[in-house]
Amino acid sequence: MLLQSFPRVSLSHAPTPLEPLDRLRAAIGGPRLWIKRDDCTGLAQGGNKARKLEFLVADALAKGCDLLITPGAVQSNHVRMTAAAAARFGLKCHAVLERRVQETDTDYEENGNVLLDELFGSTRSYVPGGSDVAAACAAAAEDFRAKGAKPYVIPGGGSNPIGALGYVACAMELMAQASQIGVNVTRLVHGTGSSGTQAGLVAGFAAMRSPIAVYGVSVRQPRQKQEEIVFDLACRTADHLGHSGVVKREHVFADDGHVGPGYGLPTQGMVDALTLVARTEGILLDPVYSGKAMAGMIAAIRKGTFGDGEDIVFLHTGGSTALFGYKHLFLKA
Template sequence: MLLDRFPRVSLSHAPTPLEPLDRLRSVVGGPRLWIKRDDCTGLAQGGNKARKLEFLVADALAQGCDTLVTPGAVQSNHVRMTAAAAARFGLKAHAVLERRVPDTDADYEENGNILLDDLFGCARSYVPGGSDVAAACAAVADDLRAKGAKPYVISGGGSNPVGALGYVACAVELLDQASQRGITVTRVVHGTGSSGTQAGLVAGFAALRSPVEVFGVSVRHPREKQEGMVFDLACRTADHLGHGGTVQRERVFADDGYVGPGYGQPTRGMVDAVTLLARTEGILLDPVYSGKAMAGMIDHIRRGTFGENEHVVFLHTGGSTSLFGYKHLFLGAPDQDVARLRP
């Protein structure tokens, strides 16, 4: 009932699985570990953006738009899924790709998400790193209007109050799954970037009066900036829901200790976390978001941040397609031993 009044299309295979991570726990110890498999949403190899796009595409269709315009980094999961959603509903898509990651190679520029963008028929233009991508998207939209199109501009990551509704829905879904399993989830850990996933979860749990804590691991911004972005969007999402005033600032947390050199730039901890989950659970993370988030969660487990009796859920936001843009980092993986990655 929380979301019934909002237009929505069907793009995801929900509810996504909630699975135990018992073999990972046997290596890292700590609390009961679970994984919410939003890499299994189905659209274009899966990922968290499918939930957001259900509300964003519905809004675009309600406004009679025919082209989706959105920004992202070159290996953007959001762009890939937006392009696929556009194809599903007979729309066109145009991506403004920011060269946000320095010193990339041919795999990064031509493989992974870029390959799939091409398959989905997504037009694209490029801007330098640090550009005002919102202004660049507005310019593309103006050009499309001049040519007779009706563009719908989606902010980076689908992170606005409409898109964040997708993770309000996820909050509802997760609590229902936990109830069915007879467990009490205490925390949800995930990678936070454009802020829409975390803001939606925070707003959703607040509206439901749930004490679940959302533990964001920043993949780009310093803690103060990231938490400010999340809090602002969570408040605006709560207002959009009709539950204004329910989000408390102290419920917003983002650890910036695992970003490394910058957005999309690898860290040893990320490589080890991706390898460890592949070797223990047969699950593929991505090098930009979920890999760094898993590195953060493992480090906090080893530091004793989480109690052993807690039920901690790792939200897998998808993106393993981008592994093909970073293959040089993992070519030595067959020679690695899980025992080396134990504490």
């Protein structure tokens, strides 16, 4: 009911599964663990961006646009899925790729998501790390417009009030699934970066007066900055929904203890967590977002942050395709 008035296309296989993580729990102890499989959304090997793109692509089509322009890191999951969504609807796509990771190899530059961007027909340009990617996208849009295109610029991660509606939808979906199987979810854990996923979840749960707390694990920014970004977008998303004022500052939390040396740069905790989940549950996480988020959840459980009687849901945001850009971390010498 919250979302009926918003244009939307179909891009995801929803509802995505909600599954127990019993073998992982046996390995680490702690509360009952569940995983929300947004790696199974279907589009371009799955991932959380499919939900956001359902609303963003609908908006682009409603405005008569024929080209999607979006920024991301070189191994961006969002760019890969935007390119696939463009192909699905007969649109062109151009990616502005920021070189956030400085020391790379051929796998990082040419494999994983970059290979799939190419297969989906996206063109791309590159900017140095730390660039104003919004300005770079705006400049690209002007260039394409001068050539007769009708561009639609999607911000990094699809993170604006339109894209965040995808995770309002996910919040509603999770509440319905938990009710159906009789599970009292207390917290949802996920990796937070461009902020749209966390902002949508926070706004959705707040609008529905749900007590589920969102536990973000930052993959890029220090805690204060990440929380400010999320809170701002969550408030704007609630406004867009017509539920102004429901989001409170205490609804937003981001653990910054697992960023490591920076965005897209590996940590031993990420490698260990990703390997543990692969070997206990047969599930592949990714090295940039869900791997660090899982490291954060495991660390919080071992510190006793969560009560043993809680039901914790881990949101798998996809991205395992990026593993092929980081294979040196997982191949034994």
